[in-house]
Amino acid sequence: MEKQKRSNFATTRWTLVERAVHRGETGGMEALGELLQAYWQPLYRHARRKGKSKEDAQDLVQGFYAHLMAGSPFASVDRSRGRFRSFLLGAFTNYMINDWHHENRLKRGGGEVPLSLDWEQAETGLRLEIADEHTPEREFDRDWAHSLLRRVMQELEEGCRREGSLLQFEHLRTTLTADSAKVPYADLAAKLDTSEGAARVAVHRLRKRYRQLLRDEIGRTLEEAGSVEEEMASLFAALAN
Numbered sequence: 599m600e601k602q603k604r605s606n607f608a609t610t611r612w613t614l615v616e617r618a619v620h621r622g623e624t625g626g627m628e629a630l631g632e633l634l635q636a637y638w639q640p641l642y643r644h645a646r647r648k649g650k651s652k653e654d655a656q657d658l659v660q661g662f663y664a665h666l667m668a669g670s671p672f673a674s675v676d677r678s679r680g681r682f683r684s685f686l687l688g689a690f691t692n693y694m695i696n697d698w699h700h701e702n703r704l705k706r707g708g709g710e711v712p713l714s715l716d717w718e719q720a721e722t723g724l725r726l727e728i729a730d731e732h733t734p735e736r737e738f739d740r741d742w743a744h745s746l747l748r749r750v751m752q753e754l755e756e757g758c759r760r761e762g763s764l765l766q767f768e769h770l771r772t773t774l775t776a777d778s779a780k781v782p783y784a785d786l787a788a789k790l791d792t793s794e795g796a797a798r799v800a801v802h803r804l805r806k807r808y809r810q811l812l813r814d815e816i817g818r819t820l821e822e823a824g825s826v827e828e829e830m831a832s833l834f835a836a837l838a839n
Contacts, residue, residue, distance in 0.1 A: 610817050610818045610819070610820060610821070611629040611630075611632060611633055611682075611818040611819070612629075612633065612682040612818065612819050612820060612821060613821060614626045614629040615627075615629050615630045615633070615682075616821065618630075627667060630666065630667065631667070633682060633818070633819065634663060634666070636745065636746075636749055637682075637683070637686065637742065637745050637746075637819075638659055638663070639719070639720045639741060639745055640683075640686075640687075640738050640741035640742045640745055641658075641659055641662065641686065641687075641690050642655050642656070642658075642659050642717070642720045643720060643737070643738070643741050644687070644690065644734055644735075644737070644738045644741070645658050645659065645690075645694065646721075647733065647734040647737055648694070648734055652717070652721070656717055658690075658693070658694060661693075662689075662690055662693045665693055666689065680820055680821030680822050680825060681819065681820055681821075681825075681829065682819035682820070683738075683739070683742050683819060687735070687738055736836070736839060739832070739833070739836035740836045740837060740839070742833070742836070743833040743834070743836045743837050744837070746812075746815055746816065746819075746833065747812070749815060750808065750811045750812045750815050751771070751774075751808075753811055753815070754767070754804075754807065754808055754811055755767055755771075757807075766790060766800060767804070769786060769789050769790060770786065770800060770801055770804050773786070773801045773804070773805065774804065774805055774808045781801060783797045783798050783801070784797075786800075786801070812830070813826050813830070816829050816830060816833070
């Protein structure tokens with residue numbers, strides 16, 4: 599029984615999606631919906647960088663969602679790399695080029711799309727760089743990385759809230775991405791009304807937890823769990839560029 603539980607826990611959402619398509623297993627469409635809810639913003643921003651208006655980009659994302667949930671792109675898009683983000687960008691690019699022009703677009707404000715889409719948030723900080731044909735793809739990876747990190751941070755914050763340690767989290771959150779040598783442990787200890795040693799332990803535990811959540815979230819978008827470290831390196835490289 600314990601072995602079965604571990605096996606189920608290790609199954610990623612992307613793997614569930616592929617199983618639903620290729621083996622007829624249930625739960626795949628629900629898993630796909632969760633992934634789209636988490637990572638639709640990079641698609642919207644990608645369309646904007648390709649020169650689409652706000653309205654057209656919104657129509658594209660909503661139309662693509664319906665198109666994807668119908669299972670249409672799965673047979674034609676190369677999934678050999680095993681990454682959901684690679685599949686998503688490839689399928690969306692094909693949709694923008696081929697399918698959208700041959701389908702009836704959803705009327706603005708009409709159509710039921712089971713996603714909570716904050717278009718204004720997706721516009722935040724958006725820079726159109728249409729002149730460089732390679733920029734939109736690089737920026738897609740950057741947007742994907744930001745979306746993933748934001749999702750992990752929200753999950754960590756919610757976990758701390760449930761445990762009653764939200765105040766500690768608020769004080770320590772900046773240490774999650776800071777250089778360990780530059781963490782102001784003495785100041786943190788004073789804010790937390792504890793010893794510097796205890797502050798160091800708290801920071802270490804929170805960073806360890808953050809990294810595990812990050813690995814788990816990345817794993818949900820990959821076909822092979824062994825690719826997590828490679829994907830992490832790829833996403834941090836996207837953030838650095």
